[in-house]
Amino acid sequence: MLNVTALRAQFPALHIPRDGVTPIFLDGPAGTQVPERVLDAMVHYLTRCNANHDGVFASSVESDRILDSAHAAMANLLNAPSPDEIIFGQNMTSLTLHLSRSIARMLRPDDEVMVSRLDHDANVTPWVLAARDAGATVRWIDLNPGDASLDIVSFRRQLSKRTKLVAVGLASNGLGTINPAATITREAKTVGAWVFVDAVHYAPHGPIDVQELGCDFLACSAYKFFGPHVGVLWGRRELLESILAYKIRPAPDALPGKWMTGTQNHEGLAGVAAAIDYLASVSPSPPQEKGSGVRDGPTRREQLTRSMTAIQHYERTLSRRLLAGVAERPRFTVWGVRDVNQLERRVPTIAITDAKLSPRQLAEFLAARHIYAWHGNMYALEVSEHLGLEAGGGFVRLGMVHYNTPDEIDCVLAALDELP
Numbered sequence: 001m002l003n004v005t006a007l008r009a010q011f012p013a014l015h016i017p018r019d020g021v022t023p024i025f026l027d028g029p030a031g032t033q034v035p036e037r038v039l040d041a042m043v044h045y046l047t048r049c050n051a052n053h054d055g056v057f058a059s060s061v062e063s064d065r066i067l068d069s070a071h072a073a074m075a076n077l078l079n080a081p082s083p084d085e086i087i088f089g090q091n092m093t094s095l096t097l098h099l100s101r102s103i104a105r106m107l108r109p110d111d112e113v114m115v116s117r118l119d120h121d122a123n124v125t126p127w128v129l130a131a132r133d134a135g136a137t138v139r140w141i142d143l144n145p146g147d148a149s150l151d152i153v154s155f156r157r158q159l160s161k162r163t164k165l166v167a168v169g170l171a172s173n174g175l176g177t178i179n180p181a182a183t184i185t186r187e188a189k190t191v192g193a194w195v196f197v198d199a200v201h202y203a204p205h206g207p208i209d210v211q212e213l214g215c216d217f218l219a220c221s222a223y224k225f226f227g228p229h230v231g232v233l234w235g236r237r238e239l240l241e242s243i244l245a246y247k248i249r250p251a252p253d254a255l256p257g258k259w260m261t262g263t264q265n266h267e268g269l270a271g272v273a274a275a276i277d278y279l280a281s282v283s284p285s286p287p288q289e290k291g292s293g294v295r296d297g298p299t300r301r302e303q304l305t306r307s308m309t310a311i312q313h314y315e316r317t318l319s320r321r322l323l324a325g326v327a328e329r330p331r332f333t334v335w336g337v338r339d340v341n342q343l344e345r346r347v348p349t350i351a352i353t354d355a356k357l358s359p360r361q362l363a364e365f366l367a368a369r370h371i372y373a374w375h376g377n378m379y380a381l382e383v384s385e386h387l388g389l390e391a392g393g394g395f396v397r398l399g400m401v402h403y404n405t406p407d408e409i410d411c412v413l414a415a416l417d418e419l420p
């Protein structure tokens with residue numbers, strides 16, 4: 001499994017006490033802490049090669065080499081066929097709004113776009129606005145009663161030749177549910193629809209393979225997977241090349257520059273490459289025997305798949321522990337998949353409400369003990385409304401990643417026992 005102690009040692013923020021207490025970071029879904037090598041890469045960039053793109057002098061040449069390495073690393077993380085299909089930008093929301101403007105031009109009043117009631121609004125409103133601008137119709141994938149997972153029957157019922165785009169998340173940032181995105185993609189393709197996948201929440205929790213998934217676009221954000229605040233969009237080459245991009249004249253027509261508006265966050269991109277190298281190092285392959293001569297060492301993609309799979313397994317042990325602990329405390333309700341025998345249907349993001357305290361009061365109670373957790377709707381607006389939680393202030397999200405430990409979960413459960 002993972003050597004979590006050794007991994008945690010690489011994250012300076014995890015060890016900085018506040019009021020003499022080491023905080024417990026359960027706020028990862030809103031942004032994870034970063035390992036030292038990300039900080040080093042960003043400082044190195046700003047110290048040694050801080051320059052704009054495409055110059056002929058040494059710092060610019062070195063800067064471009066680092067930017068290229070970020071595209072290559074990101075292509076490895078997503079198994080994209082080519083680094084120039086990787087578009088960087090300010091964040092997922094901006095990239096999605098930007099692309100949706102271009103797609104809106106291509107929609108016709110007879111067309112339909114499908115969004116889900118489980119998604120973060122960044123994968124809903126851009127498409128609703130695109131449909132509105134084109135006079136097209138919006139269809140909603142509904143939720144199952146009970147665990148509020150995506151209702152695949154509702155998707156199938158509404159899918160038709162009119163569907164031009166389906167927008168779906170890989171995992172819910174509200175409830176942690178993993179969506180059947182591969183099934184949805186496969187079926188959407190039978191009617192020729194494009195599929196836009198929001199992988200922001202899923203990315204720190206498991207392997208992603210855009211080629212296996214078969215989608216057309218996939219977006220994520222490096223600050224959710226141990227990197228800095230940078231957004232990422234992958235698109236199928238022929239679409240990125242053929243769709244008209246809103247861009248200024250001197251900007252390149254070729255990929256990836258066509259879609260990357262203005263000067264990028266270069267030091268951030270240096271940090272993205274370092275974050276991906278960190279992920280690749282999380283579960284190192286056993287050393288090959290010298291002279292076995294069969295093949296070279298594993299590729300970074302192979303290492304990433306290995307690491308992300310190990311992370312997935314480890315995180316299930318965290319989910320199991322927290323779900324079981326909360327279940328023993330009847331004043332709390334867990335929203336979403338709560339069955340510890342169905343952990344493959346969720347990432348370790350656990351939404352709870354308390355019978356006595358509001359979500360804000362509960363988050364404040366935890367914050368006073370330096371347990372950091374978010375309250376509210378997390379911009380997963382539709383599901384918060386669907387569950388009837390919106391009026392009461394949403395829910396509290398206990399969001400774990402692989403640097404969290406079983407001991408931390410025990411501390412959280414002990415804190416919950418101290419509630420008034």
Ligand SMILES: Cc1ncc(COP(=O)(O)O)c(C=O)c1O
Pocket residue numbers: 029030090091092093094120122123169171172173198199200201220221231
């Ligand atoms: C599932 C999901 N999608 C989209 C976003 C928006 O990402 P960004 O902050 O990069 O715009 C978030 C942010 O929390 C998210 O959790």
